[in-house]
Amino acid sequence: MAYNRFWWKGLYTAVHAMNAFQRYYNEDNKKMANGFTLFMTYRLGYQVKLFNNRFFIEPSVGLTHWPVKTNTPPSFREKESKWPNYFGWEPGLHFGYNFGLKRNK
Structure with missing residues (x-):
C-alpha cells in the first residue's frame, strides 16, 4: 500500500x-x-517533468523502518539487536510515463 502527496x-x-x-x-x-x-x-522527493509533461523522473531520499516484527526466534533476535530497526537516508530515483488523456484547448 502506498500514499503519495504532492505539496508544492x-x-x-x-x-x-x-x-x-x-x-x-x-x-x-x-x-x-x-x-x-x-x-x-x-520518502521525500521532487518530480521533474520532461517532454511535454509526458515523462517524469523523481529523485528522492527515503527512510525505511520496520515497526512490527513478530515471532522472531531468540537466536535471530540476538543477531538483529546489534542494529536499529530503521535505515536512513537511502537515495531513490523513480521514472515514469503519464498516461493521462490529452485535452483539447
Whole structure:
C-alpha cells in the first residue's frame, strides 16, 4: 500500500507499507518459526517533468523502518539487536510515463 502527496511545484512525500511473512530456519534447514514484519518507507522527493509533461523522473531520499516484527526466534533476535530497526537516508530515483488523456484547448 502506498500514499503519495504532492505539496508544492513537484515536491512530494510518500509513505509505503509492505507486509512480509517470514519463515525462520536453523543451520540444519529445520523450520523454527513463522513471523510477520511490517516494512515502512517514508520518502521525500521532487518530480521533474520532461517532454511535454509526458515523462517524469523523481529523485528522492527515503527512510525505511520496520515497526512490527513478530515471532522472531531468540537466536535471530540476538543477531538483529546489534542494529536499529530503521535505515536512513537511502537515495531513490523513480521514472515514469503519464498516461493521462490529452485535452483539447
